[in-house]
Amino acid sequence: MGNHPDFEKERQRLDFTKRYIDVVIKTSETSKDQFQRNMQEAFGDADWSESALYSQLLTTANFFEMSKTELESLRKASKKPYFARVDFERNDGERGEVLYFGKASLYQRESQEQIIVDWRSPIANLYYEGRIGEIEYEAEGETFSGNITLKRQLMIEEGVLEEIRDIDLTTTDELLQESLSKSSSNRLTDIITTIQEEQNKIIRADLNKPIIVQGAAGSGKTTIALHRISYFIYHYKDLFDPRQLMILAPSRVFIDYISEALPELGVEKVKQFTFSEYVQAAIGKQVKLIADDKLTRLLEKDDEEINSAVWISGLKGSPAFKYILDEYIKDIFSGFHPDADFYCDKYRLYSAKKFIRLLEEDYWYLPLYNRLDKLKAILQNEVKLKKKTMLERVVDLYDAKIEKALYKNIDPVIRKEFVIKCLDKKEERIGQIQKAIRTSVKAYFKQFKSKDLLEYYQELYQDPERLASYSNGKLTVEDARVLCVYNHKLFSANSYELEDLGALLYLQERLFGVDKENKAKNVVIDEAQDYSFMQLQALKTAVDTDMFTLVGDLAQGIHSYRGLQTWDEVHSRIFPRATYTELQKSYRTTVEIMKQANEILQLLTYDFPEVEPVVRHGKDPEFIYIEKEGWEEELIELIATLKGEGFKTFAVIAKTMKDCKLANEKLSEFHQGFHLIDEAGNIPKDKTLIVPSYQAKGLEFDVVFAISLEEAYCHENELDIKLLYVTMTRPLHRLYFLGKEKNAFLIET
Numbered sequence: 001m002g003n004h005p006d007f008e009k010e011r012q013r014l015d016f017t018k019r020y021i022d023v024v025i026k027t028s029e030t031s032k033d034q035f036q037r038n039m040q041e042a043f044g045d046a047d048w049s050e051s052a053l054y055s056q057l058l059t060t061a062n063f064f065e066m067s068k069t070e071l072e073s074l075r076k077a078s079k080k081p082y083f084a085r086v087d088f089e090r091n092d093g094e095r096g097e098v099l100y101f102g103k104a105s106l107y108q109r110e111s112q113e114q115i116i117v118d119w120r121s122p123i124a125n126l127y128y129e130g131r132i133g134e135i136e137y138e139a140e141g142e143t144f145s146g147n148i149t150l151k152r153q154l155m156i157e158e159g160v161l162e163e164i165r166d167i168d169l170t171t172t173d174e175l176l177q178e179s180l181s182k183s184s185s186n187r188l189t190d191i192i193t194t195i196q197e198e199q200n201k202i203i204r205a206d207l208n209k210p211i212i213v214q215g216a217a218g219s220g221k222t223t224i225a226l227h228r229i230s231y232f233i234y235h236y237k238d239l240f241d242p243r244q245l246m247i248l249a250p251s252r253v254f255i256d257y258i259s260e261a262l263p264e265l266g267v268e269k270v271k272q273f274t275f276s277e278y279v280q281a282a283i284g285k286q287v288k289l290i291a292d293d294k295l296t297r298l299l300e301k302d303d304e305e306i307n308s309a310v311w312i313s314g315l316k317g318s319p320a321f322k323y324i325l326d327e328y329i330k331d332i333f334s335g336f337h338p339d340a341d342f343y344c345d346k347y348r349l350y351s352a353k354k355f356i357r358l359l360e361e362d363y364w365y366l367p368l369y370n371r372l373d374k375l376k377a378i379l380q381n382e383v384k385l386k387k388k389t390m391l392e393r394v395v396d397l398y399d400a401k402i403e404k405a406l407y408k409n410i411d412p413v414i415r416k417e418f419v420i421k422c423l424d425k426k427e428e429r430i431g432q433i434q435k436a437i438r439t440s441v442k443a444y445f446k447q448f449k450s451k452d453l454l455e456y457y458q459e460l461y462q463d464p465e466r467l468a469s470y471s472n473g474k475l476t477v478e479d480a481r482v483l484c485v486y487n488h489k490l491f492s493a494n495s496y497e498l499e500d501l502g503a504l505l506y507l508q509e510r511l512f513g514v515d516k517e518n519k520a521k522n523v524v525i526d527e528a529q530d531y532s533f534m535q536l537q538a539l540k541t542a543v544d545t546d547m548f549t550l551v552g553d554l555a556q557g558i559h560s561y562r563g564l565q566t567w568d569e570v571h572s573r574i575f576p577r578a579t580y581t582e583l584q585k586s587y588r589t590t591v592e593i594m595k596q597a598n599e600i601l602q603l604l605t606y607d608f609p610e611v612e613p614v615v616r617h618g619k620d621p622e623f624i625y626i627e628k629e630g631w632e633e634e635l636i637e638l639i640a641t642l643k644g645e646g647f648k649t650f651a652v653i654a655k656t657m658k659d660c661k662l663a664n665e666k667l668s669e670f671h672q673g674f675h676l677i678d679e680a681g682n683i684p685k686d687k688t689l690i691v692p693s694y695q696a697k698g699l700e701f702d703v704v705f706a707i708s709l710e711e712a713y714c715h716e717n718e719l720d721i722k723l724l725y726v727t728m729t730r731p732l733h734r735l736y737f738l739g740k741e742k743n744a745f746l747i748e749t
């Protein structure tokens with residue numbers, strides 16, 4: 001494309017920008033004088049050192065105010081300062097603007113001359129949503145209109161301009177096609193050059209409202225969520241520190257997987273947790289969690305024990321459980337209603353009624369123990385206020401008695417005795433009052449029994465009848481007994497299950513509060529369909545904001561026994577302010593693979609709309625019979641051939657760990673290039689990963705081999721269908737089924 005008429009001009013512009021960035025970076029460490037010298041040095045040999053832009057930059061340079069973060073992002077952007085250009089003429093008559101969009105912004109504060117415009121700025125919508133011709137766009141509440149005369153993509157690699165492409169009405173998303181046809185790298189990347197309109201709308205949706213995104217597999221949910229954080233940080237850079245934002249991901253494997261996209265987007269400082277890590281940080285305690293193996297147990301056998309465990313999981317995550325906890329909390333609160341008014345010595349300083357009103361109503365916004373602290377302070381203050389009066393009254397009383405005795409005409413011996421007695425009594429009473437001043441508040445609070453979080457939680461399961469009574473008829477005493485027995489078993493081993501964490505977090509916030517550093521201004525949850533109502537409710541209560549971005553896919557809800565079956569309740573009861581959006585287009589998978597995955601999706605009993613793949617073709621999924629000996633070598637050969645075709649990342653995905661282990665045994669005998677996913681979840685880049693379907697969720701590979709050795713997917717089982725769907729939507733380019741019969745993958749059923 002070197003023959004584009006503007007190529008040379010664009011090359012010069014890039015050269016200029018790079019040199020300018022260099023100077024800015026260098027000078028940021030030195031001084032303004034040095035800046036001028038650096039400029040002369042950098043531009044001494046260039047033709048345009050005479051140009052107006054150059055001299056303007058030289059004289060009005062004011063970039064010293066650049067923050068460290070801005071400089072950092074400029075440094076990162078120097079190899080690819082921008083990716084697109086838009087020429088725009090505003091209708092208000094101002095001169096035309098030539099805008100270059102990149103990952104960082106660089107501009108002249110005084111002249112407002114923009115050298116690079118940040119992709120997150122409002123005007124960047126011209127690139128993402130604007131078509132050539134007349135257009136309107138909104139920025140900071142105002143609507144601007146004008147004319148886009150040029151939209152150009154600039155391909156820059158390692159600081160070298162490689163290609164220019166002008167986009168007009170007829171050019172569709174060539175660049176998107178190219179970007180999608182690339183090989184994956186086991187890591188998520190940014191998509192700022194090719195963000196699609198529907199995705200852009202989510203990334204830039206009102207930052208003051210929560211958002212729920214139901215997006216098909218591969219629709220870019222994870223990617224969009226990360227870009228939205230980046231957008232949030234950019235817009236609120238003066239208000240919030242990125243450390244006040246939080247991403248919750250399903251596992252450490254996943255956090256590693258997204259982590260590489262983070263620095264690229266400038267959001268690496270955002271806190272990243274799994275749900276259980278966050279809860280333990282927020283409650284300030286490590287709890288022993290039993291292995292979260294219900295899914296695999298469910299897949300292995302269908303017996304009463306697992307069915308009961310699954311029922312308990314569902315219950316602990318349900319709105320009904322929140323009701324139970326709220327009733328329980330009421331009960332805990334009533335344990336702090338005093339029996340009697342507060343007295344200091346004989347003086348009634350505070351009525352029990354007022355105490356209860358403050359506890360239950362006036363301090364509604366505080367956790368229980370913070371309310372108690374407030375009340376303690378109030379009583380202490382009352383004591384302090386009355387201290388002088390109480391002491392004076394005693395002194396006055398005895399002094400008056402003594403005075404009376406002195407004036408009375410009585411036997412001097414008796415008088416003396418009386419006065420001494422009065423003085424002693426006075427001393428005694430003063431002592432008593434002083435003691436009461438010191439101890440009465442503490443003594444008053446002694447009537448209340450304080451416990452720690454885990455004690456409170458365990459006590460919930462003490463008495464089945466009481467537990468049932470909290471449930472508003474949802475739980476029979478027999479049900480409650482089953483639940484109590486189940487949890488006692490856990491507690492006797494000093495342990496908890498993942499499903500307890502939502503309730504623990506909720507109780508923590510309502511009773512003790514969560515520290516400031518574990519609150520957040522904005523929370524992004526990926527794979528949100530796997531969260532229960534209770535977990536989401538607890539999170540919202542704990543972080544104390546409803547500013548959540550929830551992205552997920554119910555069709556991949558393999559934990560739906562404890563997670564969500566629909567978004568309705570979460571939307572209406574936890575995040576009523578949220579906007580709900582659906583993404584139906586898949587960017588990951590080819591048309592051929594998606595067609596087959598869609599057929600699997602239709603096997604689910606409830607209606608899931610078909611996923612539309614972005615038009616990108618590849619080979620049809622292929623079935624390989626592995627009945628005969630030697631399939632292992634055949635697979636190894638196939639991988640070698642595919643590597644030759646340029647594919648880089650491979651995964652063998654079985655239904656459960658059992659088949660994974662078997663596959664690993666068989667394959668590793670022939671070749672060292674396989675890696676069975678380990679506890680730490682490492683994914684070596686140069687090996688073929690062997691991973692069970694439920695752990696592959698969220699990840700992607702160039703080529704996937706769905707394998708069935710001893711385990712088949714069963715079409716009557718909703719969970720199996722979802723697991724197979726997850727498996728089939730992992731590949732970007734190729735999908736193979738390896739099994740003894742097609743039916744094992746629900747093909748031809």
Ligand SMILES: Nc1ncnc2c1ncn2[C@@H]1O[C@H](COP(=O)(O)OP(=O)(O)OP(=O)(O)O)[C@@H](O)[C@H]1O
Nearest residue numbers: 191194195196217218219220221222223587588698
């Ligand atoms: N606009 C885009 N331009 C280029 N690539 C894109 C775009 N949108 C998504 N992708 C790519 O599509 C793939 C899927 O994206 P991502 O993993 O974010 O999807 P997801 O909805 O979270 O998928 P899943 O539900 O399977 O976890 C990634 O490789 C991502 O880079």
